[in-house]
Amino acid sequence: MNAALQQRALAAGIEVAWTDAQGQPRLLAADTIDALLQVLGSHAAGDDPALRVVVAxxxxxxxxxxxxxxxxxxxxxxxxxxxxxxxxxxxxxxxxxxxxxxxxxxxxxxxPARCYGVADLASRSSERAWGVSAQVYGLRRSDDGGLGDNQAVAAVGRHVAAAGGDAIALSPLHAATPPDEGFSPYSPSHRAWLDTLQIAPAQVAGTEALHDALERSGQLQAWVQSERSPLIDWHAQDTMRHRLWTSLRQGWGQQPEVRSAFDAFLREAGDSLYPHALFAAHQRLARTRGESTDWRHWDSDWADPDSALVQDFAQRHASAVEHECFLQWLAAQCWQHTQAQLLGSGQRIGLIWDLATGFEPGGSEAWQHRGLVVQDAHIGAPPDAFNPDGQDWGLAAYAPASLQRSGYAPLRTLLDRMMSRGGGLRIDHILGWSRLWFVPAGMSPRDGGYVRYPLHDLLGLLALASWRHRCLVIGEDLGTVPVDLRQTLADHGVYGMDVLQFTRDAQGAFVPPARWRTHAVAMSSTHDLPPLAGWRAGTDLGALSRVHAWNSQEQAMALRRRHHDVEQLDRMLQGFPASSPAQAALRAVAESAAPLALFPLEDVLAERQQPNLPGTTPAQHPNWRRRLSWRVPRLDATLRWIARHRRTRAHG
Incomplete structure (x- = not known):
């Protein structure tokens, strides 16, 4: 490799040499380095940092x-x-x-030296913390209009609290572009603001006000019919709820006490909410007209928020902009009520929010901070055993040098907003706080490369926000993990994730829970994996076989590998007697050494279908659309089983 090119790459934070998921050393190709240098070229580091981060x-x-x-x-x-x-x-x-x-x-x-943690919670004898994780959109309750919401979360949370649990971890609830069939909660428009569909306004406005709005908006029939569907139609939900929330604001929202509370929210939000509301109003109008919701395809004057065109839109559509502000206030009120209910029921943590890794290149966050965002490149992941071609997530991210030069302003705001809403924060792909895999436009994910980030600055800001809001932090540390990163995260009080299917030794054998990390959260599965029952049955293999058109030999090989894994797991689970292999697995996770254990509701209810099958399109698999049917007797019985064994520490 050209020495001068290598020096330029290193100066720009590009990892010229790296180690892949199989432990093999890799070198970036010159073409990749050239492309990365080009997309990072406008983000040169400043001489003096706008913000210095130090330990107390x-x-x-x-x-x-x-x-x-x-x-x-x-x-x-x-x-x-x-x-x-x-x-x-x-x-x-x-x-x-x-x-x-x-x-x-x-x-x-x-x-501070580390983040706020489980040991800092108000004590409850010697019990270790536990809770469940939920795909919010998929929860069910009576009169929910066909979409899970904060009221359904509160209902599940009360059952968890009654069994002695401390938390309910949520799927991402960031502000989204008006969704279509390809909706993903991990592709947000703006991460600092809230999704306005997965809320239950009746919790704030009352059932009578909601039903009155249903009648006046003409959405009552659609509301009832949507509840019968096993899959969510995101576009239909967005259309219905936009009309319903508009009617609610025009009626209940005009009451003096409501206006007063809304005005107070606007004063507290200051100037930070208005740009997002303005952008969201234009996105809504664009969707209504059948135009692109990506600001990069709008009139070029939209690249300047102070342009006459943007100011004219703000004046002509002032009511629509105020409506977006109103929805943010309503969503904040709904989730504030839910967190108060969970803590009031005895939970010590309550809501654990999920922070997505990146954001839509054509969305609100990218528009507001476009000078800090890497253009003409997406983030993703290098090839590994699960994705031999690598991954292009189609998401944008901040350039490390520009983020540093801004004093980390967007990140600090994001952490403060999210941590103020609950007792925990899960950071998706926290590996990206150390380095992110960028895929330059027109190149394959295989030909991407890592760009380094100022990890210690970011972890310092994380710890500071964590203690300010008394919010514990979980980092998803799965994938191609840099050497020593897990220890660095642990030293800063960030919990990793020990997931049952992945927690194995170098020979592939399942590690007994007593040897799991004491600085990680124990989990039975995640949203990107089949639930335990589906994994044992090979449900995901059938779906993957259809998607990738496996021949009979490939199908047989995948089944043999799965049967071998199930046998390996069952050998480890022999030390955890239970009425079924699924319960033995839950017991093992419950008795793990981890200070916090989280159980996906799909595992609690012995479901087989996974919420998301990575690498598939909407036509191939109903990702982020499944509704979950939970039955109270089964839910309560399993939660009590978990609680009983969570009080036991695994031995041996």
Missing amino acids: GAPLGMPERPREAFCLDTRRHVPLLHDAQGRVHAPDHPGHYLLQLGSREQHLAVA
Whole structure:
């Protein structure tokens, strides 16, 4: 490889050499390096960081010797410690500070050593924490209009709390583009704002106000019919609920006390909500007209939010923009009620929110922060055993240098918003906080490359937000994991994920739960895997065989491998007597060494179909559309079983 090209790549944060999922060393091709340098070219690093992130009490390592810092949280000046070597140390109390360094100011984020964790929760004798995870859209309740919502979450949460559980982990609930059949909760329009479909306004407005809006909007028949469908029609749900929520705002939303609460929300949101509401209103209009919802296909003047065209739209469609703001207030109120109900029922954590890795290149977040976003490249994953061709997720991400130059402003806002809504945050693909696989436009995912991110700065900001909101943090650390990353995450108080099907030793044997990590969350499965019952039956193999047109030999080979895995698992589960292999698996996860265990509702209810089959299209598999039928006796019995064995620590 050309030495000069290699130096340019390293300076831009591109990993020229890396190790693949099979442990084999790899070198990036010159064409990949050239393409990555091109897409990163407009994101050069600045000389002075807008924000320095340090651990509380640590040496600052700067030539200047300021005597004090101004705390932005308390609005007070704080003296700084100077040690015997003359080094200046950061304040002992975490928070945000300003340092006066001659004629310039330096913003300082002082972080705690680790994130808030399970051990910091209010104690409940010696019990270890546990809960369930749920695909919110798929939950059912009476009068839900065919889509799961926060009220259904609250109902499940009450059963979990009654059994002694502490949490309910959610599928992502970010603000979305008006959805079509290819909807995915992991492809959001804006991650800092909320989805406005999966909510139950009756929790805030009352059932009478909702039913009145149903009558006036003409959506009553569609509402009732939607409840009978086993699969969600996202486009139909969006159309129906948009009309219904509009009617609700025009009626109940005009009451003086409602207007007063909404106005208070707008004042608190400041200027941050308006750009998203403006963008969402234009997206809604574009969808109604049959036009693209991707801002990159709009009039070129939309690239400048201060342009006359954008300002004219804001004036002519002021009511539509205010409606989007109203929906954000309504969604925030609904989830605030749900979190209060869960904590009031005895849960110590309540809602665990899910943060998607990236966002739509044509969505609201990319539009608002377009100067910080990598253009002409998507993020994804390199080839591995499950995806030999690699993955292109079609998502955008921030350029590390530009994110750093902004003082990490979008990330700090995102963490504060999400952590303020619950007691936990799951970060999807936290490997991306260390490095992200970028696929330049026109290239195969196999020909992508890793770009490094300022991991220690990001983890410091994460810890600071975590303690500020008393919110524990889970990082999905599955996939091609860099050396020492799991230990680094553990050192910063970020829990990894130990998933039953993946927790094996170097020879492929299942690791007994007593040897699972004490700094990870134990799980029986995830949304990208078949539930335990489906995995044992090979349900996913039948679907994959149809999608990929396997021949009889390939089908037989996949079945043999699965039978071998099931036999291996059953050997490990012999130490966990139960009435069925599924219950033995739940017992094993419950008795694991992990401080927190989460059980997908699909496993609790012995379902076979998985929410998402990665690598498939809507025509091939109903991803993110399945509705879950939960029966109270079975739910309660399984939750009590889990609780009983969660009180037991596995041995041996």
